Amino acid sequence: MSTSGTPQFRYTQTPSKVLHLRNLPWECAEEELIELCKPFGKIVNTKCNVGANRNQAFVEFSDLNQAINMVSYYASSSEPAQVRGKTVYIQYSNRHEIVNNKSPGDVPGNVLLVTIEGVEAGDVSIDVIHLVFSAFGFVHKIATFEKAAGFQALIQFSDAVTASMARNAYLLPENVGSCNLRISYSAHTDLNIKFQSHRSRDYTNPLLPVNPTAIEGIMQPTVGPDGKRKELESNVLLASIENMQYAVTVDVIHTVFSAFGTVQKIAIFEKNGQTQALVQYPDLNTAAVAREALEGHCIYDGGYCKLHLSYSRHTDLNVKAYSDKSRDYTIPDASLLAAQQVSGYPPPPGAWQNPQAAPMYHGNEYSGAASVQAQAPPGPPGQSPSWDPAMQAGISTFGSAPSTFPGQPYQASSGPVYASAAMPAGSSPLQSGPTSSGMGSRGMSQPGVPPNVRPGGGASSPGVRPPGASPSYYGQ
DNA sequence: AGCACA
Numbered sequence: 001m002s003t004s005g006t007p008q009f010r011y012t013q014t015p016s017k018v019l020h021l022r023n024l025p026w027e028c029a030e031e032e033l034i035e036l037c038k039p040f041g042k043i044v045n046t047k048c049n050v051g052a053n054r055n056q057a058f059v060e061f062s063d064l065n066q067a068i069n070m071v072s073y074y075a076s077s078s079e080p081a082q083v084r085g086k087t088v089y090i091q092y093s094n095r096h097e098i099v100n101n102k103s104p105g106d107v108p109g110n111v112l113l114v115t116i117e118g119v120e121a122g123d124v125s126i127d128v129i130h131l132v133f134s135a136f137g138f139v140h141k142i143a144t145f146e147k148a149a150g151f152q153a154l155i156q157f158s159d160a161v162t163a164s165m166a167r168n169a170y171l172l173p174e175n176v177g178s179c180n181l182r183i184s185y186s187a188h189t190d191l192n193i194k195f196q197s198h199r200s201r202d203y204t205n206p207l208l209p210v211n212p213t214a215i216e217g218i219m220q221p222t223v224g225p226d227g228k229r230k231e232l233e234s235n236v237l238l239a240s241i242e243n244m245q246y247a248v249t250v251d252v253i254h255t256v257f258s259a260f261g262t263v264q265k266i267a268i269f270e271k272n273g274q275t276q277a278l279v280q281y282p283d284l285n286t287a288a289v290a291r292e293a294l295e296g297h298c299i300y301d302g303g304y305c306k307l308h309l310s311y312s313r314h315t316d317l318n319v320k321a322y323s324d325k326s327r328d329y330t331i332p333d334a335s336l337l338a339a340q341q342v343s344g345y346p347p348p349p350g351a352w353q354n355p356q357a358a359p360m361y362h363g364n365e366y367s368g369a370a371s372v373q374a375q376a377p378p379g380p381p382g383q384s385p386s387w388d389p390a391m392q393a394g395i396s397t398f399g400s401a402p403s404t405f406p407g408q409p410y411q412a413s414s415g416p417v418y419a420s421a422a423m424p425a426g427s428s429p430l431q432s433g434p435t436s437s438g439m440g441s442r443g444m445s446q447p448g449v450p451p452n453v454r455p456g457g458g459a460s461s462p463g464v465r466p467p468g469a470s471p472s473y474y475g476q
Numbered sequence: 477a478g479c480a481c482a
Binding site: 018020022023047050051053055056057058087089091093094095098099106168 | 477478479480481482
C-alpha cells in the first residue's frame with residue numbers, strides 16, 4: 001500500500017534516463033543544461049525552470065547508460081557539476097521520461113483545432129459545429145477542411161479562456177467516449193475567412209459575400225442518377241501527379257494549364273507522399289475543358305508525371321504570391337515578377353506582346369474545345385507572352401534527337417516532351433500553331449534548375465541546424 | 477537543495 005514510506009530523495013533511487021537537477025542558477029536556460037549534460041550522451045528532451053523557485057530542471061538522455069554515466073561521474077568527481085559557477089545537484093528522476101513538454105497543440109490560444117474522426121466533410125454541418133461551440137461563448141469564425149487526420153474545424157473564440165473552457169468540456173470522459181472529437185489549440189489567432197460558405201463562416205461579419213460557387217455546397221450534396229454522390233464542378237482543379245520522375249514546378253504546371261485559359265493561382269503540395277497541385281481558373285468552363293483535355297496525360301514523355309484531375313472543393317486559393325510551391329498570377333506585380341524570374345529572359349519585347357493575351361487577360365472565349373479549335377490561329381489564350389521565339393526552332397529536334405545537341409545543358413533522357421505527350425491529339429488547342437511550340441520551349445528549361453530554385457537550398461534550410469545552434473542537441 | 481502537471 002504505502003510506497004511513500006521511504007523518501008524518494010534517498011540514494012536508493014532506481015536509475016532513470018531522466019535526471020533531476022537542483023540548485024540551478026536563476027532562470028537557467030536550456031542551453032546551459034545542455035552544455036552541462038551533453039558530454040555524457042544524447043539529450044532528447046529537457047524541462048527547465050521547474051519547482052517553486054524555478055531553479056530545478058529535468059534532462060532526458062536517449063539512453064539509460066548515459067544518465068548513469070553522468071550521475072556516477074559527478075558522484076566520484078572532485079569537481080562538482082556547476083552552472084555559472086554554482087554547484088548543481090544531480091540525481092535520477094523518479095520518472096522515466098519527460099512528459100508534457102508542451103506540444104504546439106497544447107499551447108493555449110483563442111482558436112481551437114477540432115478533429116472529428118470517422119466522418120467526411122459533407123457529414124458535419126458547419127451550423128452544428130457553430131451551435132455546439134457557441135455554448136462556451138461567442139464563436140467568431142469557423143473554418144473547416146479535410147486533412148489526412150480527418151475532418152477538421154478551426155474555431156475562433158474571443159480569447160484563450162473561452163477556448164479552453166470549450167476544450168476542457170470536451171476532454172471530459174463522457175464526451176471523449178461518445179464522440180470521436182479531438183481538440184487542441186491552433187497557433188492561429190485570427191482566421192482569414194474570405195467567404196461565407198459551407199466550409200467557412202465569419203460570424204463577426206454577416207455582410208461578407210457568399211461565395212457563389214459554394215452555395216450549392218450549403219445544400220445537400222449533389223446526387224447522380226446512380227445514387228452516388230456526384231462530383232461537384234469547380235473552377236479549381238486538383239491535379240495528382242503520378243510517377244513523378246522529374247520535378248514538377250509551379251512553372252511547369254502553369255505552362256501546361258495555361259493552354260486552356262488564364263491560370264489565376266497555383267499551389268503545389270504533398271499528400272500521402274504524392275505531389276498534388278491545385279490550379280485555379282477564373283471559371284468552371286475553363287477548368288472543365290482543361291480537365292477533359294489533360295486527364296490521364298503525362299507531362300513528360302515515357303509515362304512520367306502522369307496527371308489525374310479532379311475538381312477541388314476550393315474556389316479561391318489562398319496562396320503566397322510567389323514561392324517555390326505557389327503562385328498568384330492575379331497580382332499584377334507578382335505575375336510580372338514571376339514571369340521575369342521564371343523565364344530567366346528579360347521582359348518580352350513589345351512586338352511579341354499579343355494584345356489578346358496580355359497578362360491581365362480574363363476573358364473566356366475558350367470555353368469549349370470547338371471554339372478553341374476555331375480560334376487556334378490568333379495565339380495562345382491567356383498565355384504568357386514571354387515565349388522566346390528563338391527557342392521554338394530547337395524544340396522538336398530536341399524531343400526526337402536530343403543527343404545531337406551537345407551544348408544542351410539538360411540530360412537528353414529528361415527532356416520534357418509535353419508538347420506531344422500532355423496534349424491530346426484530337427481535342428487539344430495546342431495541337432498546332434505557336435502554342436505547342438511555346439509549350440515545348442518553356443518546358444525545355446524545366447528539368448534543369450529553374451531560376452527560382454536555389455541549388456544550395458537544402459544545405460542551408462532551417463531543417464539543418466548548424467553545429468552549436470541552440471536546438472542542435474536533438475541530433476547530437 | 478529534494479521531482480514537472482494536462
